[in-house]
Amino acid sequence: MTEINIVGNYKESGPTKQKIKDAVEAVFLEINNSKLTIQNYSVNIAFVSDAEIQAKNKEYRHKDAPTDVLSFDYDDEGDILLSVAQIEELKEKDETLYDAILKTIIHGVLHLLGFDHENESDRAIMNEKEIKVFESLK
Numbered sequence: 087m088t089e090i091n092i093v094g095n096y097k098e099s100g101p102t103k104q105k106i107k108d109a110v111e112a113v114f115l116e117i118n119n120s121k122l123t124i125q126n127y128s129v130n131i132a133f134v135s136d137a138e139i140q141a142k143n144k145e146y147r148h149k150d151a152p153t154d155v156l157s158f159d160y161d162d163e164g165d166i167l168l169s170v171a172q173i174e175e176l177k178e179k180d181e182t183l184y185d186a187i188l189k190t191i192i193h194g195v196l197h198l199l200g201f202d203h204e205n206e207s208d209r210a211i212m213n214e215k216e217i218k219v220f221e222s223l224k
Contacts, residue, residue, distance in 0.1 A: 094133030100184030106131065109188050112219045113195040128163040129198070131191065139169040155190050157197035164198035166191065192219045
């Protein structure tokens, strides 16, 4: 089983540490990537402030604004930064914060595994994977 580390103030956000780990593992099981299996990849998830995620967004993406999630892949390890304030602001009107955070974690893990949404085709594929993984957690 992969190592999944979670830091920051996630307890106020709803999902338990186990549910967050379940979400990460569900993405790996869905993708079943031969290079990055659940056994040989470590995921670090940090719940950070808007200021922290904005600084990283500016440094790495040259966008001077907070965002909901940033993902960084380092071959056998990945870091995911999450801003609960941004997730709450961007969530669907009828969506709970709990669900929005899980979906954002799924989104971040998909980025670690090479998925993106730079064009409509890629966005559709990524969205399909997000929905399938999220539904598997219910």
